[in-house]
Amino acid sequence: MKKWITLIGILMLSFGSFANCFGKFGLVKTVYGIHANLPSGSAFLPKFIRTILMYFPFSWAYGIATFLDLVLFNLVEFWTNSNPIAAAEFDFDGKLVKEFQENGESLKLTYSQWGKELMIEADGKNGKDTFYAFSDKPGKLFRKQNGNLTELVEAEGPVLPVLSTY
Known part of the structure; x- marks a missing residue:
C-alpha cells in the first residue's frame, strides 16, 4: 500500500511539472467569489x-x-x-480589460457586465476614438456624442468624396 501511495505521489508531482504553465484557476476564483463579498464592518x-x-x-x-x-x-x-472556463478571466465585478499595441498604435478592449458591454478605445496616428458594442445588439457599433450613444451607420458601396463648388 505504501508503494502505491508513493507511486501515485510521484506521478502527480511529475504530471504537474510536465504541464509547464499555470492557468487562471477559474474554479478556485469561483469558490472564493461565493464568500468574497461579505458585508463589511471593520476591515x-x-x-x-x-x-x-x-x-x-x-x-x-x-x-x-x-x-x-x-x-x-x-x-x-x-x-x-483557450480558457475552458472563460468567466475566470473576468474580475469579481464582471470586468475584463485586454490591450494590444503595434507600431505605436494601441487598442484597448474593456468588457463589462460579464461581456454584455464592450468599450473599444483605439489610439493611433489620427488620434483617439472610442466605440461601444453590446451583446444584445450584434453587428452594431455606437459612439458617445453629447452623453448619448449614437449608432454608427455603415455605408454600402464605395464612399465618394463630397464635391463642393465655390
Whole structure:
C-alpha cells in the first residue's frame, strides 16, 4: 500500500511539472467569489470570516477546485490556448480589460457586465476614438456624442468624396 501511495505521489508531482504553465484557476476564483463579498464592518471582521470559511467549510471545495484547475483545465488551456472556463478571466465585478499595441498604435478592449458591454478605445496616428458594442445588439457599433450613444451607420458601396463648388 505504501508503494502505491508513493507511486501515485510521484506521478502527480511529475504530471504537474510536465504541464509547464499555470492557468487562471477559474474554479478556485469561483469558490472564493461565493464568500468574497461579505458585508463589511471593520476591515478585520470580513477578512477573519473569509479566512474561517476558507479553512473549514470550504476547504473540501477549494481542494477539489484546485485539483481540477491544476490537472484538467490547466492542461486543456495549455494545449488549446483557450480558457475552458472563460468567466475566470473576468474580475469579481464582471470586468475584463485586454490591450494590444503595434507600431505605436494601441487598442484597448474593456468588457463589462460579464461581456454584455464592450468599450473599444483605439489610439493611433489620427488620434483617439472610442466605440461601444453590446451583446444584445450584434453587428452594431455606437459612439458617445453629447452623453448619448449614437449608432454608427455603415455605408454600402464605395464612399465618394463630397464635391463642393465655390
